[in-house]
Amino acid sequence: MSIFGSDLTLALRLADAADLTTLARFRSLDLKVERKPDRTPVTDADVAVEDAIRVTLAEQRPEDAVAGEERGGTVAEGRTWVIDPIDGTKNFLRGTPVWATLIALVADGVPVVGVASAPALGRRWWAAAGQGAWASEAGAEPRRISVSGVTDLADAYLSTTHLGSWVEHHSRAAYLALADACWETRAFGDFWQHCLVAEGAIDVAAEAIVNPWDVAAMQVLVEEAGGRFSDLTGVPRYDRGSALSSNNHLHDAVLGLLSH
The missing domain is CATH 3.40.190.80 (D-Maltodextrin-Binding Protein; domain 2)
Structure with missing residues (x-):
């Protein structure tokens, strides 16, 4: 078992909570959308998800740093959680189901835990250093995944x-x-x-x-x-x-x- 197993368990719990928020706001008629300085969109769901993740991490991993797309922060020495509350915000606000909450733990500059949860697709992918990569779909049992063997x-x-x-x-x-x-x-x-x-x-x-x-x-x-x-x-x-x-x-x- 990887030393990051408990961190992966926490990341999956964070993704569960994020999915409830994002799905509730997806295709909502009162979705609030603003423009950031770089002209990319941000919705009230983006902010709500990142804020909720930060609250839980402050409780569960108070010594860790957090860097997120909406609230900022930098990757520090040691351990930093790197969060994208909704990757694919343009899809999200247009009603296209290809978007996900991304949660990573970076330790000493190296990503060691990663979760991508795409609830509108009914899919989730995750990995932790030394534990392989996994995916689940529509409530089915998780399956271990691997890259293709194409060589040309x-x-x-x-x-x-x-x-x-x-x-x-x-x-x-x-x-x-x-x-x-x-x-x-x-x-x-x-x-x-x-x-x-x-x-x-x-x-x-x-x-x-x-x-x-x-x-x-x-x-x-x-x-x-x-x-x-x-x-x-x-x-x-x-x-x-x-x-x-x-x-x-x-x-x-x-x-x-x-x-x-």
Whole structure:
């Protein structure tokens, strides 16, 4: 059993509570939406979920730091919980069911616990260092998940979030070269594409721009599923502004194409 087992249990409890709040506000006619300085939307559900998580963490893990999308904070030395109350807020406010609460525990700079709970999809993914990666769907028994065995980009399934982000933050030409090298491409976007990599449904997910709370949970999930996670230059960290997850077999080939 991983030393982070009790932390994973707590993270799953936090996700349970978050799901009750987010589902209650999803497609609500009185949903309150504001714009943050970076022009991204925030709803009253985002704030309510993060605030509730912070209250519970203050009670259960008072020595740990917390960094969240809505209330701020930084990843400190030692242990920090990194929270995205609703990843996919644009989907959430448009009534599209692809959004999730992301909860990660980072210890000494390394994500060691990760949960992605997508209640409108009826799905949840989680992992802890040394315990493998797991998923559940619609109340079924949890199943251990693993990445695919695809070894050739010509057979690979690729996903990104928003193609336009590659123009400003990396290189759309490089991404299109990668897309041309792959068998099939989609834009599943946000947390979902990394979860799909972890469970072997797709082979590569690449994002030109991310925040730490977007992918901290994804790093431990993908790695515990046997995959590889890095930024777009190959550095295996969640906090360098971009993200690439793969089944490991394809990672170096993808990095090679994205470097041009």
